[in-house]
Amino acid sequence: MYRKNLPITTGRFPAKTNRFNCSQNNSIFSEGTQFYANKGRRFSIAAFLLLITAFLSTACETPGSVGDDIVEDEEDVASETIYLNDYNIIQENSFSGRLTYTAVGSHDDPVYGAMNSVALLKPSISISDVDTIREDDSMSLRLIFNGTIYGDSLASSSYEIYEAGKIWRGASLRINNEIPVDMAGKVADFQVPASQDTVVVELDQAWIDKYAGFYNSDPDLSSAERDSVYIQNFPGLAIVPSENNQNIRFLKTQTLGDDTDNEDGEELITSFLFESNTQEDDEENTGPEIISLRDWGASFTREEVSDDFGNFYLHNSERVLKFQPNLPEDLGSKNIVNAQLILSKNTDPQKSTPSVARPNTNFIRAHVFEEDPFDVMAEIFTTQPSFAASLNDTSDAFLMDVTQFVLNDLYGNANKQSIYITIQSVNGLIYSTYLYDPNSDDIRKPRIVITYVEE
Amino acid sequence: MLKRSISLVFVLFLIASTTNWLYAQDDDTTAKSGSFYSSIGFGVPADVHSAATMGIGLPGVSTYNGFSPNIANPAHWGLINFTQGNIAIGLNTFESVDNSTSARNTIVNIDGFQFALPLLRNKLGVSLSFTPIVRTDFKRRENGFFNSLPGLNQDNVQYVITTQGTGGVNRFELGFGYQPFENISFGYGFSANLLSINNDVTPLFSNPQYSSTPYEIGIEGYEFGHRFGFFAYKANLLRQGDQLSFGTAVTLPVTIEAERSLSAFRSINQQRQLIEFNENNADRNGNVTLPLEFNTGLTYNLSRFTNVVAELQLQQWSNAEFSFNTTQQEYFKNRMRMGLGAQFHPYRANQRGGFFSNFKYSLGTTYDNGHLSIQDQDIETVLFHAGLGLVSRTSRSSIDLSFHYGIRGTESSNLVKENIWGFKLSLNLAELMFIQQRFQ
Numbered sequence: 038m039y040r041k042n043l044p045i046t047t048g049r050f051p052a053k054t055n056r057f058n059c060s061q062n063n064s065i066f067s068e069g070t071q072f073y074a075n076k077g078r079r080f081s082i083a084a085f086l087l088l089i090t091a092f093l094s095t096a097c098e099t100p101g102s103v104g105d106d107i108v109e110d111e112e113d114v115a116s117e118t119i120y121l122n123d124y125n126i127i128q129e130n131s132f133s134g135r136l137t138y139t140a141v142g143s144h145d146d147p148v149y150g151a152m153n154s155v156a157l158l159k160p161s162i163s164i165s166d167v168d169t170i171r172e173d174d175s176m177s178l179r180l181i182f183n184g185t186i187y188g189d190s191l192a193s194s195s196y197e198i199y200e201a202g203k204i205w206r207g208a209s210l211r212i213n214n215e216i217p218v219d220m221a222g223k224v225a226d227f228q229v230p231a232s233q234d235t236v237v238v239e240l241d242q243a244w245i246d247k248y249a250g251f252y253n254s255d256p257d258l259s260s261a262e263r264d265s266v267y268i269q270n271f272p273g274l275a276i277v278p279s280e281n282n283q284n285i286r287f288l289k290t291q292t293l294g295d296d297t298d299n300e301d302g303e304e305l306i307t308s309f310l311f312e313s314n315t316q317e318d319d320e321e322n323t324g325p326e327i328i329s330l331r332d333w334g335a336s337f338t339r340e341e342v343s344d345d346f347g348n349f350y351l352h353n354s355e356r357v358l359k360f361q362p363n364l365p366e367d368l369g370s371k372n373i374v375n376a377q378l379i380l381s382k383n384t385d386p387q388k389s390t391p392s393v394a395r396p397n398t399n400f401i402r403a404h405v406f407e408e409d410p411f412d413v414m415a416e417i418f419t420t421q422p423s424f425a426a427s428l429n430d431t432s433d434a435f436l437m438d439v440t441q442f443v444l445n446d447l448y449g450n451a452n453k454q455s456i457y458i459t460i461q462s463v464n465g466l467i468y469s470t471y472l473y474d475p476n477s478d479d480i481r482k483p484r485i486v487i488t489y490v491e492e
Numbered sequence: 493m494l495k496r497s498i499s500l501v502f503v504l505f506l507i508a509s510t511t512n513w514l515y516a517q518d519d520d521t522t523a524k525s526g527s528f529y530s531s532i533g534f535g536v537p538a539d540v541h542s543a544a545t546m547g548i549g550l551p552g553v554s555t556y557n558g559f560s561p562n563i564a565n566p567a568h569w570g571l572i573n574f575t576q577g578n579i580a581i582g583l584n585t586f587e588s589v590d591n592s593t594s595a596r597n598t599i600v601n602i603d604g605f606q607f608a609l610p611l612l613r614n615k616l617g618v619s620l621s622f623t624p625i626v627r628t629d630f631k632r633r634e635n636g637f638f639n640s641l642p643g644l645n646q647d648n649v650q651y652v653i654t655t656q657g658t659g660g661v662n663r664f665e666l667g668f669g670y671q672p673f674e675n676i677s678f679g680y681g682f683s684a685n686l687l688s689i690n691n692d693v694t695p696l697f698s699n700p701q702y703s704s705t706p707y708e709i710g711i712e713g714y715e716f717g718h719r720f721g722f723f724a725y726k727a728n729l730l731r732q733g734d735q736l737s738f739g740t741a742v743t744l745p746v747t748i749e750a751e752r753s754l755s756a757f758r759s760i761n762q763q764r765q766l767i768e769f770n771e772n773n774a775d776r777n778g779n780v781t782l783p784l785e786f787n788t789g790l791t792y793n794l795s796r797f798t799n800v801v802a803e804l805q806l807q808q809w810s811n812a813e814f815s816f817n818t819t820q821q822e823y824f825k826n827r828m829r830m831g832l833g834a835q836f837h838p839y840r841a842n843q844r845g846g847f848f849s850n851f852k853y854s855l856g857t858t859y860d861n862g863h864l865s866i867q868d869q870d871i872e873t874v875l876f877h878a879g880l881g882l883v884s885r886t887s888r889s890s891i892d893l894s895f896h897y898g899i900r901g902t903e904s905s906n907l908v909k910e911n912i913w914g915f916k917l918s919l920n921l922a923e924l925m926f927i928q929q930r931f932q
Binding site: 103104107112113114116369370371372373374375377379429431432434438440441444445448486488490492 | 528588589593594595632634636638640641643645646653695699702703705707709754756758760761765767769770772866906907908
């Protein structure tokens, strides 16, 4: 078509003219060379124009939400509520020894049952501070109380101290595992007002002598052998609440590390005080020596009361809420951004007994195990919780972020796992709370609200 | 030849560097997004122009040029004399407003490349090309609040969901053109239409308990397609030295059976895993149908220096399908795009003039009634084009640079109005290949 006689749309045929010119005519060849130089400049001009234009016009983008209403035909974010209808309350006893606090006292709580707690204490026989306990030396028990009171918060408490009736070990003590008391020989008794947090009780000389027998044992024995003989044969003291006791108090038996109770900045905890009455002339009286606790625990028992308020309540050391959420399969197709477990606190039972002071439950924990544990309380005690939540003041509910559990349940686990809910922690204080159960109003039912982004 | 190749490589290197620089910026400000309307359906039609008519904003179905390949009409491939290559790059800026807010987006992208080879010079030629057909390049933000836990008196959670969409439908085409008669040629193109859309979604929440893990929506599939072209011309029609040419091309509809995936990386049992959210969903598979397209036009060469081009493009978007979002599919309507332009070629003079006689000048305007009708409003586009061609007097390679400015959409009915401006650059090579040279 254009090849011979129609140069309009094609222009000249440089393929022909060029090659002839370049090969046969030096002047044209020179023009061609000049062209190449010009052409190089043109490429440079083009590149320069491109760069300048690109730089000027693309410095920044400012993407906005224009047209949001056009393209969206549904909500961007939606949620689905899964009610937790299938649950179990596991009643098992957790540990009560060697904890931060040791309960001592008794109280008949109309909501959570009659409780009695005997504190068990055993002094150390370490000879680092005291070489020998002689006949004339004296010992006393210095009790440091936490400010928390369960029961009548105004009443004074009276206690009697006896020797424990059997050998016990703090690490294996459990709630509702009663240790007998040898009521034959009282070691001491004392009374402590509600406002007082420290009591020093003089101990009976007969008990001191019995203790000294272990303390001053054969010096040829190693410290481990001395301790072994001592632990297996010396029952220690039992602080028993008197019959008219109206509250439970909590001895500080382990340092927290964040509390300073005296001027030296040393944290005071319950301990024994030793005072030598056979002072040598050349010794300066530096006051009583502290003999720390070798072992401690609580012999705590509770008698449950009628379930006037239902059975959906938890104790921090005795009752666990276990449930396995039945998540619908279609949730697997959603892009889940959050899952909140909601447990609403039922304060009605506590409000019905305003005169009873109780440690406030404001924290819950959730444990998830690969397999259901044989000893739930031991597993909960020894492992970190998977999730935790504080009480939300505005809703009076615990709002726990369980997103990871839901994701694991939907995408990861062939075997469905359960969540074990406990309140507070096992630290020796006594916590109890009622929760609204699945028969409550929808707004209060235990549930998981799953939020996802719509496509 | 060597110098030209080096120059071309240099220019391409600069372009690539520029593009990389643009993409290397912070994610929030990079030049990676285009028209807002490309977020609807499976994108906006990509108006790919032949290099020769780029300056007037028309495909060039009726405009033949011997020095750059024609992408609009397969019939032109039967006319070629030289082996031709072409690569085009474009930059567009979209300043979008609706009744409440505004945005500014910029996109740099490759407009395609083509390689055409004469098997029988001026008789039979083949073409291999890769061009975008439908393009989705957008960045969109959705803001809002939601009541996180109804009934519990919790503060509302604010969210911002950013969606970055890229991809579209690209056509990889192999075709031939044949000129059986002196003034008439035909052409056919067989193509693989590759659908690949990727939407990266990043939600952000005011409450840190809500996961901001990004997720990805991908739509992929392919299908083969067919395109036919016809071209005819008549010289000395109204006066001596003029020429009228007519071209038309028809692209048959293509239905792509596509798969849509919704996935994200999440930590499951303390291991990072790719989660397919819709793996077993019935709506994972769907159809994406490209519309029937009809292109036609007339080019009248008043002389060897001046030509006027008028073209019409029709796309039957009312039959297009996007089964993954039937609401947006309802927006599809038949599209008509028409344009008129003129070109001036002073470089064709036998004697060199001044500096300005080295260029090709183009001017044109196009009207597009749009492929979308939202709330009974057609999303129309009016563009003005101007082009500058750097044409060699002694070589067959050239550069075409074009600028355009226009308006798309409307602010009424709370729709989006876009001011569009940008430029395109086409690098064209034409050589006599596979022919033994007689002289050196």
